Amino acid sequence: MSAYVAPLKDMKFVLQELAGLGAVGQLPGYQEASPDTVDAILEEASKFASQVLDPLNYSGDREGSKWSDGQVTTPKGFKDAYRQYVEAGWGALPISADWGGQGLPRLVATPVEEMWCSANMSFSLCPMLTQGAIHALELRGAPVLQKAFLPKMASGEWTGTMNLTEPQAGSDLALLKTRAVPEGDHYRISGQKIFITFGEHDYTENIVHLVLARTPDAPEGVKGISLFVVPKFLVNADGSLGARNGVACASIEHKLGIHGSPTAVMVFEGAIGYLVGEENKGLAYMFIMMNAARFAVGLEGVAIAERAFQRALAYARERLQGRDLAGGGTVPIIRHPDVRRMLMLMKSQTEAMRALAYVVAAALDVAARHPDAKLREQNQAFVDLMIPVVKGWCTETGIEVASLGVQVHGGMGFIEETGAAQHLRDARITTIYEGTTGIQANDLVGRKIAREGGASAKAWIAHLQALDAELAKSGNADVKAIRAALATGAAAVSESIDYIVAQAGKDVMAAFAGAVPFLKLMGVVAGGWQMARAALAAERLMASGDKAFLEAKLATARFYADQVLVQAPGLRDTVVKGASAVMAVPEDAMLAA
Numbered sequence: 016m017s018a019y020v021a022p023l024k025d026m027k028f029v030l031q032e033l034a035g036l037g038a039v040g041q042l043p044g045y046q047e048a049s050p051d052t053v054d055a056i057l058e059e060a061s062k063f064a065s066q067v068l069d070p071l072n073y074s075g076d077r078e079g080s081k082w083s084d085g086q087v088t089t090p091k092g093f094k095d096a097y098r099q100y101v102e103a104g105w106g107a108l109p110i111s112a113d114w115g116g117q118g119l120p121r122l123v124a125t126p127v128e129e130m131w132c133s134a135n136m137s138f139s140l141c142p143m144l145t146q147g148a149i150h151a152l153e154l155r156g157a158p159v160l161q162k163a164f165l166p167k168m169a170s171g172e173w174t175g176t177m178n179l180t181e182p183q184a185g186s187d188l189a190l191l192k193t194r195a196v197p198e199g200d201h202y203r204i205s206g207q208k209i210f211i212t213f214g215e216h217d218y219t220e221n222i223v224h225l226v227l228a229r230t231p232d233a234p235e236g237v238k239g240i241s242l243f244v245v246p247k248f249l250v251n252a253d254g255s256l257g258a259r260n261g262v263a264c265a266s267i268e269h270k271l272g273i274h275g276s277p278t279a280v281m282v283f284e285g286a287i288g289y290l291v292g293e294e295n296k297g298l299a300y301m302f303i304m305m306n307a308a309r310f311a312v313g314l315e316g317v318a319i320a321e322r323a324f325q326r327a328l329a330y331a332r333e334r335l336q337g338r339d340l341a342g343g344g345t346v347p348i349i350r351h352p353d354v355r356r357m358l359m360l361m362k363s364q365t366e367a368m369r370a371l372a373y374v375v376a377a378a379l380d381v382a383a384r385h386p387d388a389k390l391r392e393q394n395q396a397f398v399d400l401m402i403p404v405v406k407g408w409c410t411e412t413g414i415e416v417a418s419l420g421v422q423v424h425g426g427m428g429f430i431e432e433t434g435a436a437q438h439l440r441d442a443r444i445t446t447i448y449e450g451t452t453g454i455q456a457n458d459l460v461g462r463k464i465a466r467e468g469g470a471s472a473k474a475w476i477a478h479l480q481a482l483d484a485e486l487a488k489s490g491n492a493d494v495k496a497i498r499a500a501l502a503t504g505a506a507a508v509s510e511s512i513d514y515i516v517a518q519a520g521k522d523v524m525a526a527f528a529g530a531v532p533f534l535k536l537m538g539v540v541a542g543g544w545q546m547a548r549a550a551l552a553a554e555r556l557m558a559s560g561d562k563a564f565l566e567a568k569l570a571t572a573r574f575y576a577d578q579v580l581v582q583a584p585g586l587r588d589t590v591v592k593g594a595s596a597v598m599a600v601p602e603d604a605m606l607a608a
């Protein structure tokens with residue numbers, strides 16, 4: 016079975032040439048992120064991913080987390096890997112130095128988190144959610160809560176969870192029922208949450224749950240939701256652990272993938288909870304955190320795609336089957352054009368997704384730290400536009416890539432021993448949690464396009480047009496072809512935006528019927544934008560850099576333009592011409608039985 020090797024060359028190329036690591040390292044407070052430091056971090060992270068996390072991925076999937084009498088035991092080796100992770104300080108990487116973290120930019124944490132997830136997605140989820148919980152407390156927690164919880168969470172001594180979902184409230188959090196009754200300086204929380212990732216586990220003594228609930232006289236719907244911290248064990252004034260709180264894990268789910276990650280049913284029976292921020296603003300706080308959480312799940316799509324690609328590539332080089340079309344004996348299947356096509360689809364889309372994700376990570380850093388308010392605002396608008404795209408497109412494409420990985424393996428892909436099937440099973444959740452693709456697409460079309468008349472998207476298209484002028488200067492045949500495909504893609508996006516903005520005012524169903532194809536179109540073109548930039552950088556560096564890598568990058572960008580970006584006009588047609596057909600067949604006539 017192939018071992019995971021972090022794609023360090025590509026990661027560094029994207030960081031330096033596309034995402035502007037140099038400029039991010041100049042932002043106030045980020046000066047530690049020098050190229051040498053970042054290189055050292057990536058090298059160490061790649062060792063941890065390959066040597067500690069990857070060897071547990073397959074066994075963790077086979078064994079799964081186990082529930083017994085309220086306790087959850089993670090698969091063999093996970094607890095020790097988590098101990099090593101904490102001791103090495105990995106959990107603290109992007110956390111503010113105020114809480115004992117290393118305060119590194121999101122751009123630096125991003126490739127590191129990609130490695131954790133490629134090597135072992137189940138393992139990576141607990142730190143990812145802990146970071147989300149830390150982020151919420153940092154942003155809105157009262158100082159007393161921050162002091163009680165953040166240092167231990169930043170060090171990894173305690174982990175965090177996000178408790179949103181209830182049986183009747185998934186995509187629609189307006190329906191949630193968990194109650195929070197005030198009592199002195201705290202609240203009593205009662206209700207049931209389902210599907211809570213790492214809601215219970217054996218890694219740490221304490222687990223800090225962030226819980227959405229309603230106070231007794233809260234307004235109906237999303238306006239009456241508040242956010243609470245509910246620790247598994249209460250914390251004494253001196254920081255030591257106190258009594259067990261009234262929250263318990265009733266069971267964990269049997270599921271399609273991420274078997275190592277326990278998905279818990281949590282029961283709150285008058286548990287003590289502390290309000291985060293103000294009452295009834297819980298959903299607004301969740302929205303602040305959502306960019307980070309949705310970005311993190313989008314990155315899971317990139318990570319799984321990379322892992323699936325590596326495994327398929329290794330198999331394709333070893334598996335002997337069929338004769339060389341050009342004449343000759345039995346060959347490894349990588350010699351067959353169709354297998355090459357599948358591998359290149361995997362490679363090119365993975366690289367395009369990685370580039371887009373890292374560029375968005377850099378924009379998150381600039382939006383948070385740049386001294387110029389206008390630049391902060393512009394970058395935030397770009398982030399807001401692109402987050403649903405990173406989440407929706409990278410996860411949908413991650414599944415496609417993992418499925419291609421199974422196909423490259425032939426029958427062995429369907430058999431668990433090769434590990435290819437695990438990637439497909441693991442990837443499958445990424446388009447569902449943290450907002451399904453449908454919900455991301457609604458957000459993109461409703462909040463990011465229709466509401467502002469397409470302004471941010473048109474500002475982004477202006478970047479594509481500026482790039483066109485750069486591409487026009489190249490005499491390289493690949494760059495010329497990429498330029499033409501990108502121009503067609505940009506026009507397809509622009510026409511779709513005009514359609515959505517026009518429809519939103521008169522036929523809202525038609526505007527939203529093409530929401531997911533529009534999200535995909537945005538992803539395909541944004542990926543093409545980054546691959547075009549990568550092609551230009553490769554051309555520029557060719558004389559002085561790693562020639563084999565740069566030639567492959569240029570050829571991969573060309574492949575992406577010819578085989579992926581070329582889908583843009585079809586997607587536009589789905590948005591513009593196909594929308595009405597979506598609603599045409601009456602509900603009762605759907606089943607022609």
Ligand SMILES: Cc1cc2nc3c(=O)[nH]c(=O)nc-3n(C[C@H](O)[C@H](O)[C@H](O)COP(=O)(O)OP(=O)(O)OC[C@H]3O[C@@H](n4cnc5c(N)ncnc54)[C@H](O)[C@@H]3O)c2cc1C
Nearest residue numbers: 177178179180185186210211212278447448449450451453
């Ligand atoms: C393994 C796993 C881990 C999870 N971890 C967590 C966690 O840690 N914390 C947590 O709080 N939750 C967690 N979840 C819950 C997850 O976020 C929800 O499952 C998800 O938000 C979808 O909600 P739902 O399952 O109720 O589906 P539903 O909301 O019932 O959706 C069903 C279908 O309807 C579509 N749909 C629903 N509403 C709309 C709409 N308005 N427009 C268009 N389409 C729509 C959806 O896209 C989907 O295709 C987890 C779930 C799983 C399976």
